[in-house]
Amino acid sequence: MTATITWYGHATLGLETGGYKILIDPFFSGNPAASISAEAAQADFILVSHGHSDHVGDAIAIAKRTGATVISNYEIAGWFDKQGVEKTHGQQHGGGFKHPFGYLKLTLAFHGSALPDGSNGGNPCGFLLTTDDGKKLYFAQDTGLFGDMKLIGEEGLDLAVLPIGDNFTMGPDDALRAVKFLEAKTVIPIHYNTWGLIAQDAGAWAKRVEAETKSKAVILKPGGSIAL
Numbered sequence: 260m261t262a263t264i265t266w267y268g269h270a271t272l273g274l275e276t277g278g279y280k281i282l283i284d285p286f287f288s289g290n291p292a293a294s295i296s297a298e299a300a301q302a303d304f305i306l307v308s309h310g311h312s313d314h315v316g317d318a319i320a321i322a323k324r325t326g327a328t329v330i331s332n333y334e335i336a337g338w339f340d341k342q343g344v345e346k347t348h349g350q351q352h353g354g355g356f357k358h359p360f361g362y363l364k365l366t367l368a369f370h371g372s373a374l375p376d377g378s379n380g381g382n383p384c385g386f387l388l389t390t391d392d393g394k395k396l397y398f399a400q401d402t403g404l405f406g407d408m409k410l411i412g413e414e415g416l417d418l419a420v421l422p423i424g425d426n427f428t429m430g431p432d433d434a435l436r437a438v439k440f441l442e443a444k445t446v447i448p449i450h451y452n453t454w455g456l457i458a459q460d461a462g463a464w465a466k467r468v469e470a471e472t473k474s475k476a477v478i479l480k481p482g483g484s485i486a487l
């Protein structure tokens with residue numbers, strides 16, 4: 260088994276691969292959809308896609324408690340340094356690095372990235388992870404649709420995690436177009452139903468994905484996992 264992916268609600272994900280625990284955008288406190296508390300979260304690495312408070316979330320507290328390394332863009336990694344987080348790793352878009360859990364590349368995302376205190380959070384990103392046994396996992400996190408998703412799809416994706424909530428990110432129609440660009444074997448929707456503003460019918464979206472594409476859509480409940 261290459262990787263287990265858990266959706267904790269909103270855009271918060273857990274990934275276990277190669278014996279490491281990775282948290283992505285760990286927003287538990289104040290997240291009405293969160294399936295566990297920040298205190299229960301475990302991590303060796305924490306990936307932060309952009310500066311917004313629903314993505315930075317509890318990352319500082321979890322990093323300080325667990326000793327996890329925070330990985331983000333260079334500006335956000337520097338901001339975590341200033342918050343007293345001991346281990347950070349800054350990258351930039353298009354740049355990859357071989358971490359212990361796999362080769363991680365930051366991808367384009369079409370969004371904002373101001374940090375909770377108004378600091379410059381650089382540019383928002385998604386994550387493309389190649390696991391040690393060659394599986395390719397794409398976590399789009401917060402983004403609108405962009406044509407260069409076709410380039411990400413050329414990597415040959417096993418999994419794409421996509422927002423469908425609309426208003427702040429792609430909605431269901433554009434997320435369906437994204438699935439067609441990405442051609443991932445499996446797709447998982449996120450960033451919906453946290454609040455009424457981003458309420459969506461994920462089951463209806465999954466039916467459209469399976470009718471119009473070759474991708475398999477997996478709808479997780481908060482706390483639910485899939486193994487690849």
Ligand code: NI
Nearest residue numbers: 309311370401
């Ligand atoms: Ni955001």
Ligand code: MN
Nearest residue numbers: 311313401427
């Ligand atoms: Mn968000």
